[in-house]
Amino acid sequence: GNSVTQMEGPVTLSEEAFLTINCTYTATGYPSLFWYVQYPGEGLQLLLKATKADDKGSNKGFEATYRKETTSFHLEKGSVQVSDSAVYFCALRISGGYNKLIFGAGTRLAVHP
Amino acid sequence: DSGVTQTPKHLITATGQRVTLRCSPRSGDLSVYWYQQSLDQGLQFLIHYYNGEERAKGNILERFSAQQFPDLHSELNLSSLELGDSALYFCASSAVAGGGTDTQYFGPGTRLTVL
Numbered sequence: 765g766n767s768v769t770q771m772e773g774p775v776t777l778s779e780e781a782f783l784t785i786n787c788t789y790t791a792t793g794y795p796s797l798f799w800y801v802q803y804p805g806e807g808l809q810l811l812l813k814a815t816k817a818d819d820k821g822s823n824k825g826f827e828a829t830y831r832k833e834t835t836s837f838h839l840e841k842g843s844v845q846v847s848d849s850a851v852y853f854c855a856l857r858i859s860g861g862y863n864k865l866i867f868g869a870g871t872r873l874a875v876h877p
Numbered sequence: 878d879s880g881v882t883q884t885p886k887h888l889i890t891a892t893g894q895r896v897t898l899r900c901s902p903r904s905g906d907l908s909v910y911w912y913q914q915s916l917d918q919g920l921q922f923l924i925h926y927y928n929g930e931e932r933a934k935g936n937i938l939e940r941f942s943a944q945q946f947p948d949l950h951s952e953l954n955l956s957s958l959e960l961g962d963s964a965l966y967f968c969a970s971s972a973v974a975g976g977g978t979d980t981q982y983f984g985p986g987t988r989l990t991v992l
C-alpha cells in the first residue's frame with residue numbers, strides 16, 4: 765500500500781542550527797510529495813512540494829528533493845529560527861483518480877534561542 | 878491565510894448528539910476534502926467532493942456524512958457522537974480533482990470535543 769514514514773520527534777535544536785527531517789515513502793505509481801507545517805494552534809500550511817523525480821521544492825529557506833531511487837523527500841534548512849518551531853508533516857498523493865493526501869505521523873520541531 | 882474558511886472554530890457537545898461542520902473553499906476551487914486529525918490516528922482522509930459529486934471515500938464512519946452544495950461549500954455531518962470522535966477536523970480545497978500540479982490548501986480546522 766501507500767504510506768509515509770517520518771523520523772520521530774521531537775527534534776530540539778538551537779537557533780541557527782542545521783535541520784534535517786527524514787521522510788521516506790512507499791507508493792504504487794508516481795506520487796507527488798509535499799511538506800506541510802502546522803504552527804501551534806493553527807491549521808496546516810503548504811510548505812513546499814515536488815511532483816516528479818529529482819524536483820526540488822523550496823520555500824522560506826526550506827528545501828526538499830524528490831529522490832525516487834531512495835524513495836525519500838527529506839526536509840532541510842540551513843539555519844533554523846525560533847519561529848520555525850512547529851509540527852512538520854510529509855505527505856504523498858497518488859495521481860490518477862484517487863486524490864487523497866497520505867500523511868506521515870508528523871515531526872515536532874522545537875528551536876531554542 | 879489559505880482562503881479556506883471553516884466554522885465553527887470550536888465545538889463542544891455530548892455523546893449521542895449530532896453536529897454539522899461547515900467549509901467554504903478558496904474562490905474558484907471545485908474540490909473539497911475532509912480530514913480528521915486525532916492523537917491516536919494522526920491525519921486521516923475522510924472524503925472528497927468535486928463540483929458537488931462524491932469522488933472518493935477514506936476512513937469515514939457510517940455515522941458521518943458529507944455533501945457539497947451548488948455554491949461549492951461543504952458540510953460534514955457527524956451523528957451519534959462518541960468520545961473517540963473528539964478531534965480536529967480539517968477541510969481542504971483544490972482547483973480541480975487531481976493531476977500533478979493540483980495542490981490542497983487547508984482551512985484552520987474545527988476542534989470537536991465530545992464530553
